[in-house]
Amino acid sequence: MRIAITGGAGCLGSNLVEHWLPQGHDILVLDNFATGKREVLPPTRGLEVREGSISDRVFVDQAFEAFAPEIVIHAAAAYKDPANWEEDAATNVMGSIHVARAAKAVGSRRIVNFQTALCYGRPSRVPIPADHPVGPFTSYGISKTAGEQFMRLGEVPVVSLRIANVTGPRLAIGPIPTFYKRLKAGQACFCSDTARDFLDMQDFLAAVDAVRALDAPTGVFNVSSGQAHTVREIFDLVVAHLGLPPRDVPVTPAAADDVPVVALDPAETQRCFGWKARIPFAEAIGRQLAWYDRYGVSDVYSHLRPTDGAKG
Ligand SMILES: NC(=O)c1ccc[n+]([C@@H]2O[C@H](COP(=O)([O-])OP(=O)(O)OC[C@H]3O[C@@H](n4cnc5c(N)ncnc54)[C@H](O)[C@@H]3O)[C@@H](O)[C@H]2O)c1
Numbered sequence: 001m002r003i004a005i006t007g008g009a010g011c012l013g014s015n016l017v018e019h020w021l022p023q024g025h026d027i028l029v030l031d032n033f034a035t036g037k038r039e040v041l042p043p044t045r046g047l048e049v050r051e052g053s054i055s056d057r058v059f060v061d062q063a064f065e066a067f068a069p070e071i072v073i074h075a076a077a078a079y080k081d082p083a084n085w086e087e088d089a090a091t092n093v094m095g096s097i098h099v100a101r102a103a104k105a106v107g108s109r110r111i112v113n114f115q116t117a118l119c120y121g122r123p124s125r126v127p128i129p130a131d132h133p134v135g136p137f138t139s140y141g142i143s144k145t146a147g148e149q150f151m152r153l154g155e156v157p158v159v160s161l162r163i164a165n166v167t168g169p170r171l172a173i174g175p176i177p178t179f180y181k182r183l184k185a186g187q188a189c190f191c192s193d194t195a196r197d198f199l200d201m202q203d204f205l206a207a208v209d210a211v212r213a214l215d216a217p218t219g220v221f222n223v224s225s226g227q228a229h230t231v232r233e234i235f236d237l238v239v240a241h242l243g244l245p246p247r248d249v250p251v252t253p254a255a256a257d258d259v260p261v262v263a264l265d266p267a268e269t270q271r272c273f274g275w276k277a278r279i280p281f282a283e284a285i286g287r288q289l290a291w292y293d294r295y296g297v298s299d300v301y302s303h304l305r306p307t308d309g310a311k312g
Helices: 011-023 057-067 085-105 139-153 175-184 201-211 231-241 267-273 281-295
Strands: 002-006 026-031 047-051 071-074 110-116 158-163 165-167 198-200 219-223
Touching: 002 011, 002 057, 011 026, 011 201, 026 057, 047 057, 057 085, 071 085, 085 110, 085 139, 110 139, 139 158, 158 201, 165 201, 165 281, 175 231, 175 281, 198 201, 198 281, 201 219, 201 267, 219 267, 231 281
Parallel strands: 002 026, 002 071, 026 047, 071 110, 110 158, 158 219, 165 198
Antiparallel strands: none
């Protein structure tokens, strides 16, 4: 298959590249390295990396025209600066429109869009079903929601995944790497009084494999465990993993712009695709911590082996 991955140098995108290249797929990555790292995608046979922004329509059109992807994985997203509405809109709204238009122009068969749980805003029910109304209230959530809706307006079949917090290689943000780094350095920690739905990378990759099938259903689906676990639970698991004595930690109220509890109901995803998360929470966190033991809390390690004469 010819697969284009926008944002392919990011955490989820680069794990998909490592998952699919050995299976013989040809992959095109479009990335501006705003949060992704070039080093995680060394020159490898079957992989082409083009540097540029999806907010540049000509860049997207030319790359798609030359590569003609059958499947498009839309993982590029801007979120770094919550005050930079312009960048969020340029990437998450206009960029999504450019990707949808270019996919249509070259006859792509399917788009898989990655969506944030923030699209649901402050949910009225937990776990949140995929048909819960959207109600984003942050620049990232608002722009990602508009981008998703434009993609679904286009003519290329779209499956949009509302994704839980994925743990796996190169995860460099959130409570897990923060506690690991700080506790190892003997620094103080605090926990926000929030709970999130965590999903192991292996389960995430299996979900994307299921939904990228050309005859699979389209629409919006949650990719999640369906269970919320507190930040405090993560703290305790990191303490235990590091062999430190159990300890108290201040738990501070959720910030005003935060959603206290997020859990996404995956029932419809299981019904339509036969997919469900298999790796339990504590095991997923343990696998993440073992990865940090081996590679450190760094976001540049790549499992790809560079090959001679590969496309850059
Ligand atoms: N990781 C998760 O747990 C999670 C959960 C829910 C949703 N998502 C969604 O999945 C996608 C990937 O997330 P991630 O965690 O891998 O984030 P990431 O920051 O690691 O990856 C995003 C990638 O997009 C690239 N990018 C940003 N702006 C771009 C632009 N204008 N043009 C081209 N590339 C650009 C970045 O450089 C980066 O490589 C995002 O759309 C995100 O909203 C992720």
